[in-house]
Amino acid sequence: MSKTTVIAIAGASASGKSLFASTVYQELVAELGSDGIAILAEDAYYRDQSHMTMEQRVLTNYDQPSAFEHDLLKQHIRDLRDGKAVEMPQYSHTTHTRLPESIPVAPAKVIMVEGILLLTDPSLREEFDISVFMDTPLDICLLRRIKRDIEERGRNLQSVTEQYEKYVRPAFFDHIFPSKQYADLVVTRGGRNEIAIDIIKTKIRQLLAE
Ligand SMILES: Nc1ncnc2c1ncn2[C@@H]1O[C@H](COP(=O)(O)OP(=O)(O)O)[C@@H](O)[C@H]1O
Numbered sequence: 001m002s003k004t005t006v007i008a009i010a011g012a013s014a015s016g017k018s019l020f021a022s023t024v025y026q027e028l029v030a031e032l033g034s035d036g037i038a039i040l041a042e043d044a045y046y047r048d049q050s051h052m053t054m055e056q057r058v059l060t061n062y063d064q065p066s067a068f069e070h071d072l073l074k075q076h077i078r079d080l081r082d083g084k085a086v087e088m089p090q091y092s093h094t095t096h097t098r099l100p101e102s103i104p105v106a107p108a109k110v111i112m113v114e115g116i117l118l119l120t121d122p123s124l125r126e127e128f129d130i131s132v133f134m135d136t137p138l139d140i141c142l143l144r145r146i147k148r149d150i151e152e153r154g155r156n157l158q159s160v161t162e163q164y165e166k167y168v169r170p171a172f173f174d175h176i177f178p179s180k181q182y183a184d185l186v187v188t189r190g191g192r193n194e195i196a197i198d199i200i201k202t203k204i205r206q207l208l209a210e
């Protein structure tokens, strides 16, 4: 295969996108080599909020397209396709800021991109060769988000539920669920669906053998 294949993994917050992408990565990286497979996270392209007070940051809507620097993500996908390494930003969900250190990502034959709003943006959609939608029930996503955000993102039950009711749930119905129509593959049961993981791995191997 000469061209780069870009695979989008979209779906609700805490639907299992990161787990799915990292599982496919871990299970293929040894076999494909260092130039074989890479991951970009849409979350890394959140706009920096360091100019705001913490109170303003907490009240910001992070579930709308304008919260992301999609132009930069698109440029990075194009650079990787052109064989150029990129510096993926690092973002902290705890401080709502971009961190000083970026992460170098080398060009690879397969680039997985994972994030909530990837399939909502027509110009980003043009970049994807294969699109996957994680179709995990919203109540399961909420339970997982509460646990993850408290354990890993510096939140408490009240802050998670307020943000969820105000922004996260509406965004699912306004933006994320409607974007499911653009998926080639719909994955149920989250990031541990082994059959779905095997299907994507098989497709990747097939593309690389072409
Ligand atoms: N099928 C699953 N079974 C159990 N836990 C899961 C499953 N899929 C995801 N999780 C857990 O749910 C949380 C959210 O998953 P994650 O992959 O971070 O979601 P996303 O990237 O879509 O926000 C993580 O703690 C992850 O380990």
Ligand SMILES: O=c1ccn([C@@H]2O[C@H](COP(=O)(O)O)[C@@H](O)[C@H]2O)c(=O)[nH]1
Residues within 6 Å of the ligand: 012, 013, 014, 017, 043, 046, 062, 063, 092, 093, 094, 095, 096, 097, 115, 116, 168
């Ligand atoms: O500063 C921020 C930026 C984002 N969020 C929330 O993160 C999720 C998207 O990340 P997932 O890993 O897919 O859950 C989104 O729903 C935002 O609400 C945040 O809380 N703070």
